[in-house]
Amino acid sequence: MIGSLITLAIIVVVIFMLIGIYNKLVALKNRYENGFAQIEVQLKRRYDLIPNLVETAKAYLNHESETLTQVIEARNGAVSGLKEAAKNPSDSSAIQGLAGAENTLTQAMGKLNVVFESYPDLKANQNMMQLTEELSSTENKVAFARQGFNDFVTQYNTYRQSFPNIIIANNFGHTKDAQLLEFADTQLIQEAPKVSF
DSSP: OHHHHHHHHHHHHHHHHHHHHHHHHHHHHHHHHHHHHHHHHHHHHHHHHHHHHHHHHHTTOGGGHHHHHHHHHHHHHHHHHHHHHHHOTTOHHHHHHHHHHHHHHHHHHHHHHHHHTTOHHHHHOHHHHHHHHHHHHHHHHHHHHHHHHHHHHHHHHHHHHSTTHHHHHHHTTOOSOOOOOOOSSHHHHHSOOOOOO
16 A cells, blocks of 8 residues: 555656646747747848838949849848748757848848948938937847847757756657857857948
């Protein structure tokens, strides 16, 4: 009789342990998915600002249409990357695709910034100053949201990889680590792209 009660107690403890680990995995996954949603909001804001910036610059940059076209193409690629990643933030290839598209956009915006430096009238334009201020503010928010997302992903991955959690995770649908949103150049992580006029 005592042996049966001990066995039953052990089974109950194991069941509660399994439930606790599974629930924590779900909570951590929801946290990093919410973190990605915060990035998505800021990136959409950024993507909405870029065409306005290009339109304002067109009047001044008649001879720089190739640079403006590259910015718009890079922006459209980033929008597509964001849509794919937003469908499933757990898909590491979609997160990597977004990071690549963001790198391309950052490079195009850097080229545009260099062009802007050659046009003092454009730098003094009130609309341009307002747009660049909003873009700069949005870049800071993107960097902050990306940091939060990466923190949540790290928490999830660490918990999922720990023993005995990994055994439970692999048996209950948490079979892969989440992907950090990283950029090819580590300097880009530390410093948001600057658009100055």
